[in-house]
Amino acid sequence: MVPNKRVKIAAALGVAAAVLGWWVVSREAPEEGAPVQAAAAVPQSGHMPFFAAAAVQSAPGAAGTERAVRIAQLKEQLALTDHTYCSYKNNTRYPHSSRPIAEQPDQVYPNKQVTDTHPMRLDGGGVDRAIQIQTSQSRVFMASGETVEFSLRAVDSNGAPQPLVVTRALAKGIVFNGRSTPTVVVPFADDGTGADAVAGDGAFSGALAPAQSALATFNGTVRTIVSYSVNGRAGSVIFDIIYSPELPAVWAGPPREVNENGSLVYVLKANVRMAGRYIVTGRVDDAHGQPFALATFNDLLTTGPQEIRLLVFGKLLHDQKPAMPLTLRDVDGYLLKENVDPDRALMPRLQGKVLTGSSRSPSAYSDAEWQGEERTRYITEFGKDLQLARSELAKLDAGAVENFQTECR
Template sequence: MGAPPRRRFAARQHWRRIGPVAVIVALVALVVLFAWLTHEEGAAPAPGSAAAAAAAPGRQIFGRIDSGAASGRPAAAPGRRARLVENLQLADRTFCSYRNSTRYPHTSRPIAEQPDQVYPNAPVIDTQAMRQGSGASDPNVQIQASQSRVYMAAGETVSFSLRALDTGGQVLPLMVTRAVAQGITFKGSRAAAQVALSFADDGAGADAFAGDGAVAAVLAPAQTGLASFNGTIRAEVRYSVGGNAGSVLFDVIYSPELPARWTGQVREALEDGSLNFYLKAEVRQAGRYVVSGRVDDARGKPFALVSSNDVLDAGPNEVRLTMFGKLLRDQEAALPLTLRDVDGYLLKENADPDRALMPRLEGKVFTGKPHPLPAFSDAEWQGEERSRYLAEFGKDLARARSELAGFDPSAPLPPSECAKTENR
């Protein structure tokens, strides 16, 4: 039924007295709340965003900039400075890391960066639980399988070996019941020839020691029906251990064509503060060739991975592999240097396989002269892409420093990481 008339009248009179005050207070509260919220949102732009780059050092309140200097108040919440410090450290880390990682060209790098490339011709060894025909595995029997290489150039061979071990590492008798190699073909192409493999433990051929429980076989595609096959050759080996049947697969990538060959002639030259190795090659098929080599120091320690990626014309050519001067100086290499284990291939675009292999140069290829370290340049590598990236990262770093210095001029800037990364 509502309030009695007298109470309704009293209520109306009450709101008439306090209404304007309440409305004003409420409006002021809303304005202050809105200003505070918008300030908080503006004070925390995403690091690296356009808003962060354009943020003013002070804070804006009702259209004016308040740095807090006159009142003695801090210019903004402590979180604001923490975010600016974080932005500066991120910009500094990005600049320093990129500058440090590109001091040497990509064609002359410390070999520690690619440990899998140190000994490319070492056998590939894998140990797995015995895989049975049903698809299950027997963890009590470990099968150690190895192959001498994965990529094969024309005329090269590959050896496979198998050995069975129990959980204590003791050799178990293993008998190969069937072993064949066949090229993998796709739908619509003619099936490749199937070649039988002969595994033995007689100390001959691929088998290192007779009677040690390891059986081995050799695949020489050029001497079989796979001589012209270009692609992946899969060897399937079925065996028996303790009356239980198992199987293992080996894959190799074979290149029957010979796009170029090495002549065996190598020379060195100290040029532009770096040491260049020149390897002569007879190129049969013009195109882009990718060549890699390993460099050891005088102590025999693997030191660098050197490479080239150049277009070669048909006929006599020299492939240059550069040992960058600053890399020698920074790591205080012991000279003379030895170039070893060189491999190369013709790169094919939009083709499978995407390469035609050159015969590899295994082991020592060339040993240079004992040049003194001061003969090499200590200058960083320079390139168009590196200069462009350093310029952009430098702009980001300068902007971050300026923002933090403008926000809190009295506080020192955080130390740069450049010195740390340069000494790694």
């Protein structure tokens, strides 16, 4: 190597060593045992000489920084495992069959009309956005013997009714195997009779009762296409219902209320014609008519007389303290069918009030949480994860564990 290059390199290394020495000495040493923040490894200027970076990696403060980072990671892990454990534990205090109805708002009023508003769809394609078509249908799923009602009216952009005339309405079963199904004419009118509530209000209404028509034995989706005209322009609207001509089970006898194991149970009798898994759902209101709970039966039933039991869990009553007495209403059920379309055969619905029970105080029911094999297993495993997270953090920072606020309630 050329001598003058050696001199230059030696000089550069000497300067680097001197600067590094000055930088290390000039830093205030942390108190013994105090964690060192990552920012403390950087000079006040905010820049660290590149030739000093390697030396800092092995400096005493680096160990403190690593410890602080590890503690932060363990705190985050503890918070996550606690959230998982507590969320599961809190959300499974009540069984699946007895839940606050607020969790499933779409189930509160199952018999409420289905309404829609959309721009007028023109025959041949396109839409007329100046005309809005308002539609309604009384139900989507239909059991044998039930009737569905349809209505439609036209309004302009300001909501003013527009003259509408129904020119044709036909109902037909939808099939995918090429076979044909009967077509049924559905009369629509605006004369205040039949399905029409008010004469001359611009809303045309019609009703379809599949069991009383050529569709009596059809099982599946029935589509009603209504053709109409507004101000001389032709349009159409579609209504779909899912019809079940089978009656897998029928209700038999009055319901009753019983108290079992600290919970409230509604017992409904049924004659089962087709064995299988039945899903039955009832809504429970408090004494002021406020929706309170959703009670669901989900079990296998054999043919013959059976009891369907809808549970209002004791702790749910105890926790939420609804105004008593409670009222069971709007019960619907079906036989679940696998690997076929449609996937259910509907029981006749019990619409409106089914039973109003006793005025027993909610505090009289059990405050015990629901227990089940699955819940016990999950809580045990989540609990192990939580305990491990606590112990790992305690090894580095016992105070952080003592001060940790759990989400469990």
